[in-house]
Amino acid sequence: MNSDKYKIEVISGLTDLASRLGGWQELPVGMQNPLANVGPAELNWIRAEVLCRFGGLWVHPTSVCLRPFPEIPQDKVVFFGTDGDASYAGPGGSALPSFYVVGAGRRNHPIFEAWAQAAFERLDKRMGGQQIRGDAKWDYTAYAAKHPDTINYPNLELSRRQNGKHR
Numbered sequence: 024m025n026s027d028k029y030k031i032e033v034i035s036g037l038t039d040l041a042s043r044l045g046g047w048q049e050l051p052v053g054m055q056n057p058l059a060n061v062g063p064a065e066l067n068w069i070r071a072e073v074l075c076r077f078g079g080l081w082v083h084p085t086s087v088c089l090r091p092f093p094e095i096p097q098d099k100v101v102f103f104g105t106d107g108d109a110s111y112a113g114p115g116g117s118a119l120p121s122f123y124v125v126g127a128g129r130r131n132h133p134i135f136e137a138w139a140q141a142a143f144e145r146l147d148k149r150m151g152g153q154q155i156r157g158d159a160k161w162d163y164t165a166y167a168a169k170h171p172d173t174i175n176y177p178n179l180e181l182s183r184r185q186n187g188k189h190r
Contacts (some may be wrong), residue, residue: 051146068142068157074127075135081111095126101174116177
């Protein structure tokens with residue numbers, strides 16, 4: 024599915040990520056170890072950095088895709104689905120999107136340049152509370168929410184019933 028539109032690659036751990044980015048020195052200090060924990064804060068940086076450097080479509084490894092994704096417009100950033108933490112989403116989705124499927128129409132998009140840099144700095148400085156703060160939501164609000172290049176497709180996900188409640 025989507026192999027005609029996207030080159031599908033799997034990042035198989037931190038060693039593979041470091042190799043793709045140009046070496047261990049490209050990762051925050053706390054992640055320069057193949058056995059380092061990858062929690063929500065680390066995943067937030069990985070997603071932003073990969074989309075910044077390569078563009079394309081990020082699909083979280085736990086996602087199950089039942090139909091193809093549309094192409095990402097060249098200069099746009101696209102979020103698919105609604106915030107999984109919101110217990111209800113109306114027809115327009117929730118206030119925040121899901122971060123399980125995100126697309127960047129080109130590499131080095133300014134949204135992901137700023138997002139990746141902010142996430143890197145938080146990780147590199149080892150600021151406390153990063154696993155519970157919800158940095159991805161703050162980063163979306165700061166860098167993407169009102170940017171004219173951002174497109175949200177809140178209804179292109181299957182985790183909610185027609186009435187907007189979780190399955």
